[in-house]
Amino acid sequence: xxxxxxPHLGKKxxxxxxxxxxxxxxxxxxxxxxxxxxxxxxxxxxxxxxxxAMREELLTRNVALMVDMPKVCKDKGTAWNAREAIAFLRSVxxxxxxxxxxxxxxxxxxxxxxxxxxxxxxxxKQVQCEKGAGLALKxxxxxxxxxxxxxxxxxxxxxxxxxxxxxxxxxxxGAHWSQEADHDLxxxxxxxxxxxxxxxxxxxxxxxxxxxxxxxxVQLARHTCGTARSA
Numbered sequence: 001x002x003x004x005x006x007p008h009l010g011k012k013x014x015x016x017x018x019x020x021x022x023x024x025x026x027x028x029x030x031x032x033x034x035x036x037x038x039x040x041x042x043x044x045x046x047x048x049x050x051x052x053a054m055r056e057e058l059l060t061r062n063v064a065l066m067v068d069m070p071k072v073c074k075d076k077g078t079a080w081n082a083r084e085a086i087a088f089l090r091s092v093x094x095x096x097x098x099x100x101x102x103x104x105x106x107x108x109x110x111x112x113x114x115x116x117x118x119x120x121x122x123x124x125k126q127v128q129c130e131k132g133a134g135l136a137l138k139x140x141x142x143x144x145x146x147x148x149x150x151x152x153x154x155x156x157x158x159x160x161x162x163x164x165x166x167x168x169x170x171x172x173x174g175a176h177w178s179q180e181a182d183h184d185l186x187x188x189x190x191x192x193x194x195x196x197x198x199x200x201x202x203x204x205x206x207x208x209x210x211x212x213x214x215x216x217x218v219q220l221a222r223h224t225c226g227t228a229r230s231a
Contacts, residue, residue, distance in 0.1 A: 003198070004029065004042045014050070014059055019066040022046070026067060039070040084213045091211040096165060097195075099158035100187045101204065111163070111184050135194040162186060 008025050009017070022043075029039050047064040054062060080088065092101050169190050170177050178193035189195055201218055208215050 001045060004034070004038075005046060009046075014053055017063055019063045022064060022067045026070070030070075036070045036072045040072050043067060043069055080214060080216060088208065088211050088213050092207050095207065096169075096190070097187060097200070097203065099155070099162040100200065101207070102155050102158045111186055135196060159186065 008028070009021075012021065026039060026043065029042070034042075043064060047062060050059060050062040050064050053059045089098075089102060092098055095101065163186075166186075166188065169188075170192065173191050176191055178189070178191045183194070185192075185194065187195055187200075204218055205215070
């Protein structure tokens with residue numbers, strides 16, 4: 001809604017919305033290289049919203065039902081092999097969120113969730129975008145999300161470097177250091193605030209394109225780490 005529907009269709013009166021306008025919007029999204037899965041979810045969200053408007057007797061028809069849903073390929077792609085993963089990490093070594101690229105876990109990971117002596121860590125929070133409230137630190141809801149995760153030695157080194165960089169950023173920010181810093185986040189903005197997960201995903205994608213390795217999603221990158229760990 002925030003990234004696609006509202007910017008393009010937010011000012012159009014519902015009663016005047018036409019199938020032709022929606023097809024134009026969907027075609028423009030395709031030209032802008034918005035992924036088929038994203039376009040599918042955008043149109044599905046719009047269909048649901050217009051169905052609700054019909055139940056509230058604000059509309060007499062759902063024009064989104066007259067627009068074909070994008071075809072989504074079920075092939076989710078393949079994770080990186082070790083060579084590609086190493087090439088990526090070497091190329092982004094100087095980035096301030098390098099440790100996050102190594103871990104590719106939730107941005108709500110906190111220092112208190114780590115035990116540098118014991119090794120493993122247990123994520124219990126994640127940063128989410130709440131409607132009308134912005135970014136918020138929320139509990140992970142599933143047992144698998146809160147599973148104890150191993151931490152290889154190279155990740156430990158990256159996290160220790162991250163802690164030093166964060167302290168330097170805190171000193172530079174001074175009085176402008178965010179009150180959100182009380183959340184004890186490992187991966188914070190340059191002023192100590194929360195990082196929008198969507199913004200991180202986009203940064204990750206830009207880094208992948210710059211390096212020139214196979215383009216994959218953050219989720220597939222996590223599979224890469226899992227495969228490497230089990231190997």
